[in-house]
């Protein structure tokens with residue numbers, strides 16, 4: 001089975017958790033896109049839900065699929081967020097932000113009672129860090145911010161190259177919030193909560209892609225079927 005079919009299966013399993021009347025966080029990326037499409041089918045069949053998109057891309061998808069939208073200014077709390085991830089470890093710590101949406105994704109996940117992480121099972125890892133850690137930064141003072149990040153990495157026992165993300169057009173990638181992303185190639189993050197805490201206090205860092213204690217359940221689709229893992 002191809003990867004895209006697995007992503008759709010994970011999305012379909014998460015959809016089973018959606019109830020009439022729910023306020024939903026709508027994730028970003030190729031897996032979350034399947035969820036939005038499947039949710040649209042439910043809405044067209046009469047289900048009443050309302051969603052908060054985590055990116056302009058997801059907003060456009062949701063509108064195309066007929067999913068009614070709101071904002072976190074109109075509702076301050078969501079029942080459930082369904083989103084993808086770039087890596088998931090056994091404690092359901094996540095690396096997110098491969099698509100550049102980590103800031104809104106984290107705000108939306110933090111405003112939700114539960115977060116279901118949907119993925120093909122290649123995202124399930126022993127230790128986070130093979131996927132470069134996205135860190136959303138303010139362009140002002142970038143060199144100083146990167147130096148502070150390097151010190152945080154050293155304190156957390158990791159190191160690696162930092163690369164400012166570029167888009168397909170070769171220009172610096174700009175997030176929906178108008179910031180840049182530094183991808184940190186760390187290889188292996190032994191203590192994700194510690195690194196998350198160290199990065200969070202750096203002034204030029206807007207947000208980082210370590211999601212700690214936010215994922216409630218992971219739905220992993222693989223060749224052997226679907227596995228649902230709850231955070232302990």
Ligand SMILES: O=C[C@H](O)[C@H](O)[C@H](O)COP(=O)(O)O
Pocket residue numbers: 027028029030031032083084085086095096097098099100101102105
């Ligand atoms: O910024 C993007 C998000 O964090 C995505 O949820 C993540 O990159 C996973 O995307 P995909 O489902 O396309 O692998």
